[in-house]
Amino acid sequence: MNISLLLEMAAEAAGDRVGLVCDGKRWTYAELLAAARGAFELIEQSRAQYVALLDESSEASVIALFGAALAGVPYCPLNYRLADEDLAALLDRIAPALVIGDEDRVARIAGDQGHTVLTRADFAMKAQELVPGDEDRAYDPGEGIAVQLFTSGTTAAPKAAILRHSNLLGYILGTVEFASAEEESAALVVVPPYHIAGISALMSSIYANRRIVMLPAFTPEAWLALVESEKVTNAFVVPTMLGRIIDAMDRGTQADVSSLRALAYGGGKMPIEVITKALQRFPHAGFTNAYGLTETSSTIALLGPEDHRAALASDDPKVRARLTSLGQAIPTVEIEIRDEDGRVLPTGEAGEIFVRGDQVSGEYKEKSALVEGGWFPTRDAGFIDEDGYIFLSGRADDVIVRGGENMSPGEIEDVLLTHPAIADACACAVPSVEWGEAVGVALVTRDGHETPSEQELKELVRARLRSSRVPERVAFVGELPYNEMGKLLRREVKKLLAD
Amino acid sequence: MKPGTRLKSAACDTEVMVIKCGSGTIECGGVPMGEAKPAEAAVLSSDFSGGTLMGKRYVDASGAFELLCVKPGKGSLAVDGTALVTKDAKPLPASD
Numbered sequence: 383m384n385i386s387l388l389l390e391m392a393a394e395a396a397g398d399r400v401g402l403v404c405d406g407k408r409w410t411y412a413e414l415l416a417a418a419r420g421a422f423e424l425i426e427q428s429r430a431q432y433v434a435l436l437d438e439s440s441e442a443s444v445i446a447l448f449g450a451a452l453a454g455v456p457y458c459p460l461n462y463r464l465a466d467e468d469l470a471a472l473l474d475r476i477a478p479a480l481v482i483g484d485e486d487r488v489a490r491i492a493g494d495q496g497h498t499v500l501t502r503a504d505f506a507m508k509a510q511e512l513v514p515g516d517e518d519r520a521y522d523p524g525e526g527i528a529v530q531l532f533t534s535g536t537t538a539a540p541k542a543a544i545l546r547h548s549n550l551l552g553y554i555l556g557t558v559e560f561a562s563a564e565e566e567s568a569a570l571v572v573v574p575p576y577h578i579a580g581i582s583a584l585m586s587s588i589y590a591n592r593r594i595v596m597l598p599a600f601t602p603e604a605w606l607a608l609v610e611s612e613k614v615t616n617a618f619v620v621p622t623m624l625g626r627i628i629d630a631m632d633r634g635t636q637a638d639v640s641s642l643r644a645l646a647y648g649g650g651k652m653p654i655e656v657i658t659k660a661l662q663r664f665p666h667a668g669f670t671n672a673y674g675l676t677e678t679s680s681t682i683a684l685l686g687p688e689d690h691r692a693a694l695a696s697d698d699p700k701v702r703a704r705l706t707s708l709g710q711a712i713p714t715v716e717i718e719i720r721d722e723d724g725r726v727l728p729t730g731e732a733g734e735i736f737v738r739g740d741q742v743s744g745e746y747k748e749k750s751a752l753v754e755g756g757w758f759p760t761r762d763a764g765f766i767d768e769d770g771y772i773f774l775s776g777r778a779d780d781v782i783v784r785g786g787e788n789m790s791p792g793e794i795e796d797v798l799l800t801h802p803a804i805a806d807a808c809a810c811a812v813p814s815v816e817w818g819e820a821v822g823v824a825l826v827t828r829d830g831h832e833t834p835s836e837q838e839l840k841e842l843v844r845a846r847l848r849s850s851r852v853p854e855r856v857a858f859v860g861e862l863p864y865n866e867m868g869k870l871l872r873r874e875v876k877k878l879l880a881d
Numbered sequence: 882m883k884p885g886t887r888l889k890s891a892a893c894d895t896e897v898m899v900i901k902c903g904s905g906t907i908e909c910g911g912v913p914m915g916e917a918k919p920a921e922a923a924v925l926s927s928d929f930s931g932g933t934l935m936g937k938r939y940v941d942a943s944g945a946f947e948l949l950c951v952k953p954g955k956g957s958l959a960v961d962g963t964a965l966v967t968k969d970a971k972p973l974p975a976s977d
Binding site: 559687 | 884885898900935936937938949951952969970971972973974
């Protein structure tokens with residue numbers, strides 16, 4: 383089965399309904415499908431082996447996703463924020479491709495790789511003009527790869543994760559009821575097109591017949607203005623975006639956000655003060671924390687609106703703590719925690735998070751990472767409490783091993799963040815002659831506070847955790863390094879602390 | 882039959898996409914479905930005239946068959962004379 387089915391069904395059932403709003407232009411499902419079919423012709427003519435997008439979100443990301451699917455060519459949106467050298471290396475791995483977007487840049491950095499390049503406007507225009515006639519086209523049956531995404535490479539060189547039509551359809555058909563969105567509902571999509579959440583948002587909205595309102599370049603002011611003008615009902619943001627939206631509201635940016643009924647977030651750790659403020663700023667919205675990975679076709683665990691409300695209203699520290707959890711596994715996947723030897727761990731014990739289900743690909747172009755029984759080792763570390771709530775403690779690779787004792791950066795950071803003068807914290811391993819590894823921390827002092835003494839912070843950790851957790855190195859920095867999705871770049875902090 | 886095969890009803894407008902397929906004959910409106918529509922429409926059995934709904938998934942009790950309705954019609958779906966039932970998606974609270 384081909385993911386193009388999602389758009390075909392929307393066009394069949396509600397062809398005249400507006401499916402996408404971008405830069406003021408409105409597209410019906412019938413127009414989007416016609417353009418995707420035109421894109422199929424363009425892709426066939428180009429003889430490309432991949433369809434790449436090197437651009438912000440726009441109608442082109444919808445047309446290219448489904449056009450590539452019809453042609454049976456993997457769609458590969460690229461991160462335009464990468465440095466020239468890194469981007470050229472990725473382009474080389476997918477040559478020859480039909481590249482949509484920054485023509486000049488491709489010519490400059492990958493001019494000799496055999497790509498066909500079209501600007502966003504040219505691609506959309508040609509795709510609309512090339513609508514095929516009535517004769518049956520041989521569209522791809524969808525037995526292969528629909529999407530290829532290069533991982534962000536926070537720990538190593540980017541890997542080419544592949545998502546098959548069956549993975550993506552498994553996710554959508556299992557979690558979205560067809561045409562279930564009310565006529566007035568609208569989803570604000572602001573996640574970059576090269577992120578899995580950006581792709582799954584397009585597919586789930588189209589299948590639910592929920593109008594997509596696209597914001598190509600995020601600013602908190604533009605986001606708030608679109609919520610008001612398009613009466614947006616659903617939105618997904620990464621934690622850094624939500625923080626900036628709330629800052630803008632605090633600074634006095636006015637917008638009517640009463641239409642917003644569902645606000646989902648994910649993609650990184652949400653600071654507790656941001657989510658607490660957000661719950662006050664958006665009183666009409668239900669909040670959902672979505673946890674997922676590229677390799678799992680997006681969401682595998684959720685902390686839903688009810689959980690948020692219950693956690694906030696509770697005096698029980700265990701229930702309150704759920705505000706910082708990933709929620710529970712969605713019904714269509716299985717999740718378990720295993721130790722280093724692959725043994726399944728009981729409730730409450732920390733280890734690596736494993737997942738399986740139709741939507742889980744766990745496959746890279748080079749090799750599959752799946753282990754026996756179709757389980758995917760996420761490399762995320764965490765534990766599950768007795769009610770099935772999953773708590774993340776960091777990447778498995780981030781675990782600090784001090785003299786044979788494993789400790790997760792998260793628990794040390796959480797303690798340090800309780801200090802009123804600490805605004806942000808990152809713990810990671812630093813080399814230690816005595817222990818192999820020891821704890822190093824990089825800290826950001828909160829504005830208006832004096833930097834606390836090292837001794838005071840060490841005492842704080844000693845009092846709350848075991849003495850082995852006490853940081854051996856403490857460094858104060860202006861800010862911690864995050865990527866544009868709000869992911870903390872631990873390897874950079876590690877480098878900084880090692881120097 | 883391969884997943885992804887599109888089957889048409891001989892008795893009504895129903896079309897389905899095969900998601901999972903065991904052994905047995907897939908029927909709509911009481912008559913076998915096929916990849917092509919017969920020249921002359923078959924008679925819709927009154928026992929299988931409950932209708933199909935666009936976007937619904939239909940399964941048998943054993944879980945061997947799963948069909949996605951991609952075009953609705955007046956007939957209802959069955960395998961070897963046993964009616965299929967709908968399988969609901971487990972909608973998430975709009976996570977993306």
